[in-house]
Amino acid sequence: xxxxxxxxxxxxxxxxxxxxxxxxxxxxxxxxxxxxxxxxxxxxxxxxxxxxxxxxxxxxxxxxxxxxxxxxxxxxxxxxxxxxxxxxxxxxxxxxxxxxxxxxxxxxxxxxxxxxxxxxxxxxxxxxxxxxxxxxxxxxxxxxxxxxxxxxxxxxxxxxxxxxxxxxxxxxxxxxxxxxxxxxxxxxxxxxxxxxxxxxxxxxxxxxxxxxxxxxxxxxxxxxxxxxxxxxxxxxxxxxxxxxxxxxxxxxxxxxxxxxxxxxxxxxxxxxxxxxxxxxxxxxxxxxxxxxxxxxxxxxx
Numbered sequence: 001x002x003x004x005x006x007x008x009x010x011x012x013x014x015x016x017x018x019x020x021x022x023x024x025x026x027x028x029x030x031x032x033x034x035x036x037x038x039x040x041x042x043x044x045x046x047x048x049x050x051x052x053x054x055x056x057x058x059x060x061x062x063x064x065x066x067x068x069x070x071x072x073x074x075x076x077x078x079x080x081x082x083x084x085x086x087x088x089x090x091x092x093x094x095x096x097x098x099x100x101x102x103x104x105x106x107x108x109x110x111x112x113x114x115x116x117x118x119x120x121x122x123x124x125x126x127x128x129x130x131x132x133x134x135x136x137x138x139x140x141x142x143x144x145x146x147x148x149x150x151x152x153x154x155x156x157x158x159x160x161x162x163x164x165x166x167x168x169x170x171x172x173x174x175x176x177x178x179x180x181x182x183x184x185x186x187x188x189x190x191x192x193x194x195x196x197x198x199x200x201x202x203x204x205x206x207x208x209x210x211x212x213x214x215x216x217x218x219x220x221x222x223x224x225x226x227x228x229x230x231x232x233x234x235x236x237x238x239x240x241x242x243x244x245x246x247x248x249x250x251x252x253x254x255x256x257x258x259x260x261x262x263x264x265x266x267x268x269x270x271x272x273x274x275x276x277x278x279x280x281x282x283x284x285x286x287x288x289x290x291x292x293x294x295x296x297x298x299x300x301x
Contacts, residue, residue, distance in 0.1 A: 029139045032090040032110070034077045034099060036062050037117045040273040041132050042094075043067070045144040051088050053077040060234075062267040064277045085109055092138060113138055117271045118188075118211055125193040128271035152272040155279050156197050162283040163198050169259070170203035171195065172221065172229040175268070176239035179246070181217055182231075188212030190268060194278050203227035211269060218248050228259040230285065232266060261285055 030050040033039050039052050043065035051072040075081035086109050093112045106112045115131045136145025174182040185191040186204040189212025242249045267274045
């Protein structure tokens with residue numbers, strides 16, 4: 001672990017020195033990132049990325065902060081276009097451990113920093129804060145890093161009384177995978193970390209993946225007699241019919257009781273910015289008038 005920390009500090013120090021040497025020639029650091037959680041954190045720090053991967057997907061799934069127009073697309077998040085990266089002449093490249101095999105090649109282009117919001121050591125909330133501060137130091141935005149952490153704490157504090165109606169019963173959070181399967185978020189997910197800090201009980205307490213979710217059939221929700229369910233959009237086309245007239249869906253206890261709601265997209269693999277978006281989305285849902293029907297119910301009571 002000491003070697004990892006030393007390497008990270010060395011990269012940050014080197015990147016900071018390089019950025020400082022170019023300060024007179026450029027308006028800000030040219031940072032390339034592929035992971036959308038890293039991208040949203042950079043934008044939250046006031047750093048416009050010089051290039052990202054799958055920008056259209058970011059706009060659809062992450063949404064906040066908005067990606068400025070004209071940011072170059074660098075290929076796939078799992079397989080970036082190295083030639084496109086080199087053409088941008090970045091000052092710093094930020095990756096996650098999932099791109100470890102690309103690190104030697106990327107390091108020949110620019111100083112490369114590997115960061116992970118999701119890690120087997122420590123909870124995701126702590127990691128998200130650490131990543132924000134590390135990125136802030138690496139880009140010369142230390143003050144912005146402190147502000148981002150303070151903003152996250154302030155948003156959750158402001159939202160907590162607004163979501164009090166959602167504390168009445170345990171809450172499932174899910175995304176449809178197809179017409180019969182859902183991804184349910186539990187321990188280790190960013191959403192669970194926010195629920196905990198808002199005083200809302202997560203209805204799913206079973207084992208989860210590295211990313212804090214598990215995928216199973218709708219029938220597994222049939223035993224949840226007292227829980228509510230919130231489903232994230234976008235809903236796949238094949239699952240939209242399920243929400244309208246799927247027989248298994250209609251028989252779920254929370255659907256029969258009208259304790260179901262739809263939420264706009266929130267990036268489940270994000271950091272502090274996605275956490276703030278999720279908190280605000282929950283507050284908006286709690287404040288909205290109840291909508292009857294199996295597809296859009298009232299998950300508050």
